[in-house]
Each structure stands twice: as C-alpha cells, then as structure tokens.
Amino acid sequence: MSNQPIDTSIYSAISTAIQTEAKRILAEEQVSAVIGYTTARRQGSAQPIVITAANDAAKLIFSPACVNNLAVYLTKAKKEIPKQGRIGIVVKGCDLKALVGLMGESQLRREDLYLIGVPCAGVLGSTVQPATALTSDSIAPKCSECDARLPQGCDFVPSQTPATPELEHKYAAEIARLEALTPHERWAYWKEQFSKCIKCYACRQVCPFCFCEQCLCDRNKPQMVETTPRPAGNTAWHIVRAMHLAGRCAGCAECERVCPMDIPLNLLNRKMAKELKELYAYEAGFEVQDKGPLTSYEEKDDQSFIK
Amino acid sequence: MVEIVGSTMHPEKQKHSFEPKIIAFVCTWCTYAGADLAGTSRMQYPANVRVLKFPCTGRIDPVFILKAFQQGADGVLVSGCHPGDCHYIAGNFHARRRFAVFRKLLEFVGVDLDRLQFSWVSAAEGGKWVEMVSDLTERVRAMGPMTEFKELALEEQWSGAIDTPELKEAYNSI
Numbered sequence: 068m069s070n071q072p073i074d075t076s077i078y079s080a081i082s083t084a085i086q087t088e089a090k091r092i093l094a095e096e097q098v099s100a101v102i103g104y105t106t107a108r109r110q111g112s113a114q115p116i117v118i119t120a121a122n123d124a125a126k127l128i129f130s131p132a133c134v135n136n137l138a139v140y141l142t143k144a145k146k147e148i149p150k151q152g153r154i155g156i157v158v159k160g161c162d163l164k165a166l167v168g169l170m171g172e173s174q175l176r177r178e179d180l181y182l183i184g185v186p187c188a189g190v191l192g193s194t195v196q197p198a199t200a201l202t203s204d205s206i207a208p209k210c211s212e213c214d215a216r217l218p219q220g221c222d223f224v225p226s227q228t229p230a231t232p233e234l235e236h237k238y239a240a241e242i243a244r245l246e247a248l249t250p251h252e253r254w255a256y257w258k259e260q261f262s263k264c265i266k267c268y269a270c271r272q273v274c275p276f277c278f279c280e281q282c283l284c285d286r287n288k289p290q291m292v293e294t295t296p297r298p299a300g301n302t303a304w305h306i307v308r309a310m311h312l313a314g315r316c317a318g319c320a321e322c323e324r325v326c327p328m329d330i331p332l333n334l335l336n337r338k339m340a341k342e343l344k345e346l347y348a349y350e351a352g353f354e355v356q357d358k359g360p361l362t363s364y365e366e367k368d369d370q371s372f373i374k
Numbered sequence: 375m376v377e378i379v380g381s382t383m384h385p386e387k388q389k390h391s392f393e394p395k396i397i398a399f400v401c402t403w404c405t406y407a408g409a410d411l412a413g414t415s416r417m418q419y420p421a422n423v424r425v426l427k428f429p430c431t432g433r434i435d436p437v438f439i440l441k442a443f444q445q446g447a448d449g450v451l452v453s454g455c456h457p458g459d460c461h462y463i464a465g466n467f468h469a470r471r472r473f474a475v476f477r478k479l480l481e482f483v484g485v486d487l488d489r490l491q492f493s494w495v496s497a498a499e500g501g502k503w504v505e506m507v508s509d510l511t512e513r514v515r516a517m518g519p520m521t522e523f524k525e526l527a528l529e530e531q532w533s534g535a536i537d538t539p540e541l542k543e544a545y546n547s548i
Contacts, residue, residue: 245482254484254522262529283437291437299527303440306483310436313475335482342478347471361475364467366457372477373470374493374506 073201075131075188077227082128084225085157088183090124092155098181099152102140104133111198115140117148129157132197134190134207136275136319138165141175144278155181159190160215164317164351165275171356172315174278184218188229193324208237209320209333219353238337245334258298261305263328266296270308270322270332276315283307309335314343314360317351394448394514396423396507399434400495401454403461407497412504419504420511423451430454432465436476439490443523449489449514451506456494466494485522489514 089101100119105126107114113132137156140148169175189210199205211234271277284292293300316336323333343349349360400406406427428434431454442450460466481487491510495503
C-alpha cells in the first residue's frame with residue numbers, strides 16, 4: 068500500500084478545546100490537577116505535564132506526538148505522584164480502555180476522575196522523528212487497527228471527528244505470518260527477539276497494568292524468573308509478562324513504544340487478546356467489567372485440550 | 375508346593391536410550407489420591423514422572439510449567455479434579471481458563487504442545503492416571519529431549535559474546 072497522508076487538522080481545534088475545558092475545571096475547582104500533554108524541547112515533540120493552576124491550562128496541547136498513555140500516572144505503582152481529590156486527565160481511546168481496566172480491577176474510581184476524551188486520528192510510531200507528518204507509514208502500528216477513535220463515557224469530548232482511512236492491520240498480518248510457521252521457526256524468531264532484551268524493565272514501568280507492589284519477577288525466594296539479561300531469563304520474563312497481561316491489556320502499546328531494543332512486545336499482547344476474544348468473547352472496551360476473562364469462568368468453557 | 379512366578383511380579387524392563395523427565399503438577403484431592411490408588415493397586419507405570427502435589431489446580435501458576443521446562447523437564451503433566459468436583463468449589467474452573475490461554479501463548483512462542491498435557495483424574499481413576507503417565511512418557515520419548523529451554527539456559531549474555539574479528543583480536547592481545 069502506498070504512503071497516504073492522514074488528516075490531523077482537527078488537532079489544533081482539539082488543543083484549544085482541551086485548554087478551555089482544563090482552565091474551566093481548574094478555575095471552578097472541580098479538579099485538583101489536570102494531567103495532559105505539553106510541548107517538549109525537540110521540535111514537534113510532546114511530553115506529559117501535570118498542571119494545578121488554571122493559568123497553566125494554555126500549556127496543554129494535542130498533536131500526533133502525544134503518544135504517552137497518561138493512565139500510568141494514576142496507578143499505585145507511581146507513588147511519587149500525589150493523588151488528592153478529583154483529577155482531570157486527557158485520554159485517547161486506547162488510554163481510556165486502560166483506565167476502564169484499572170477501574171474494573173478496583174484501582175481507580177470513576178468519580179475521582181474527570182475524563183477529557185480526545186477524538187484521535189492516530190499518533191506517530193516510535194521509530195520516527197516527532198516533527199514527522201502523520202501518514203499511513205509513520206502512524207503507530209496500534210493506530211492502524213484502532214477501533215476506539217472516539218472515546219465513550221468521558222466527561223468532556225471535543226466535537227471534532229477524526230477521518231482516518233482504513234489502514235493495513237500490521238499486527239494482525241504479523242500474527243498470521245507467525246502462526247503459519249512451524250513451532251521450531253516461531254521459537255527461532257522469538258529467541259532472536261528476546262535475546263535483544265537488556266532487562267531495563269521499561270515495558271513494566273510504563274504499563275498501566277503492572278502496578279504490583281512487588282513483581283513476581285523481582286522475587287528471589289523462590290526465584291521464578293532469572294533476573295540477569297541472559298536469553299533464558301529474558302524468555303521467561305517476556306512469557307510471564309504476556310501471561311500476566313492476558314485478559315487485562317488495553318492495547319495502548321506503550322511497552323512496545325518504550326522498548327529500547329525494539330522487541331515487538333505488543334505482538335504478544337495482541338495475540339493473547341485475539342485468543343481471549345475467540346475463547347471467551349472478551350475484548351478491552353469502554354465498559355467497566357467487574358471480572359476479567361481470567362478471573363471468572365463458565366461451566367461450559369472449552370476443555371477440548373484436557374484429557 | 376508354592377510355585378514362585380517371579381516374572382509376573384517383576385516384568386522384564388525394556389532398555390531405552392532416552393528416559394524423559396516428566397513433571398506432574400497434581401491437585402492433592404483428586405489426582406494425587408488417584409495416583410495413590412494406582413500405587414496401592416500395584417499398577418505399573420513409568421517411573422519417569424515426578425509428582426508435585428498442590429492444594430488445587432488453581433494454585434498451579436503457569437510460571438511453574440515454565441520453570442519446569444527451564445529446569446530440564448521434557449514433558450509436563452497438569453492434572454486435577456473433574457469440573458464440579460473441586461474441593462475449593464471453582465479452583466479447577468479458573469485453572470482451566472488460565473491453562474487454555476497459557477498453552478496458546480506457549481504455542482505462539484514456539485513450544486511444541488505435545489509436551490504439555492492437561493487432564494482431569496479423580497481419586498477413583500487410578501487406571502486413568504497410569505494411562506495418562508504412560509501415554510505422555512511414550513509420546514515425549516518418541517519426540518526426544520526438550521532442547522529449546524536447555525540450550526537457552528546454556529547461552530551466554532549476548533553482550534559477552536566475542537563474535538567479531540576486532541573483538542577477538544583485542545581479547546587475544548590482553
């Protein structure tokens with residue numbers, strides 16, 4: 068498919084709407100803080116910001132470089148961020164799914180949040196410069212199969228509608244390619260991918276669902292996963308990581324974005340999401356569910372693999 | 375006169391070139407009791423299996439299976455109560471979903487699922503236990519040793535490899 072441009076002209080109107088709304092809720096003291104995006108030093112780049120004063124609302128922006136999932140700042144793993152009173156947060160559709168997942172796991176309460184939803188046409192992939200124009204090539208792979216461009220159930224959503232054309236589903240294609248290989252070939256593929264891992268745990272730090280006070284993979288009595296960046300421990304870490312996110316992952320693909328070694332981490336997450344959809348008709352969405360697919364069961368569940 | 379028939383008590387053991395290591399994670403209420411029944415009934419089954427007793431299949435974390443393979447298991451058997459018979463009411467229902475998903479993950483990473491067997495064996499099914507262990511042992515024996523995880527464990531840290539002529543020269547000059 069040829070490289071086609073993606074219309075991001077609505078982003079400036081969205082930025083203005085976010086600023087106005089943030090200013091209003093801060094001035095009316097509806098919220099104690101607003102978590103959003105602001106311009107960073109490199110041209111075109113953006114970074115997360117927490118504002119507490121109505122006058123700072125003008126700093127907020129939304130652009131194709133607003134890649135971060137801000138939901139991670141609300142988890143209990145990020146102790147350095149004080150969570151007092153109601154907090155406003157700027158969310159894209161994928162980020163909202165993460166927040167909804169956290170609400171389902173009793174980590175957050177809806178009434179403590181003021182959700183500013185963003186109609187999102189897509190954000191940039193992790194391998195391009197932040198000032199790059201958004202096209203079907205430079206867009207993040209997760210955005211090419213996004214079904215959540217308009218967030219639902221937010222307190223405020225700017226009225227713009229994104230017009231992103233239908234794009235090639237990169238993860239689905241790659242999963243299909245790997246599934247067609249023999250187990251031996253798949254092992255060789257993942258062995259090479261996992262051998263790159265340097266165990267920086269950036270994927271864990273950035274994941275909204277990795278909020279455990281102590282990670283199983285850090286425990287040494289008994290040690291379940293070797294902590295040194297050797298191939299054996301790396302493989303175990305990535306398998307455990309994918310398993311612990313199965314049925315919880317919202318698909319924000321932050322793990323893959325932050326990976327300094329470019330390991331296709333979201334590929335494992337997408338594969339698990341695909342299996343959970345087929346097995347238990349579960350998909351991450353905008354509706355808070357008390358029980359996830361792996362914390363509930365039905366008596367008629369498939370057991371054809373059990374003798 | 376009592377005729378001693380030694381051959382039926384101790385049948386000739388067949389010699390194999392490869393004896394697989396099978397790790398069995400079993401629940402204490404059903405499969406462990408089932409295996410016990412097989413023992414007290416003097417049923418014969420391969421000694422390749424190492425049984426690890428858990429309170430419930432719901433306690434068997436997928437990471438245990440991973441660890442078993444990493445520590446040199448050639449095959450893994452996970453067995454517990456039949457659905458509806460769980461001592462803790464729903465432990466095996468939860469386990470069933472978890473393992474259904476975990477085996478899909480292992481398959482995607484490239485583990486041959488023929489090495490991993492799940493089963494329901496009740497306390498009365500000593501015969502089924504024997505059949506399960508024998509089948510898995512013979513299947514894994516035919517497949518040969520599980521080399522993937524063992525090779526991985528022996529591999530060095532990637533940054534420690536002296537794999538370029540420049541590095542080799544520098545190393546030799548030390």
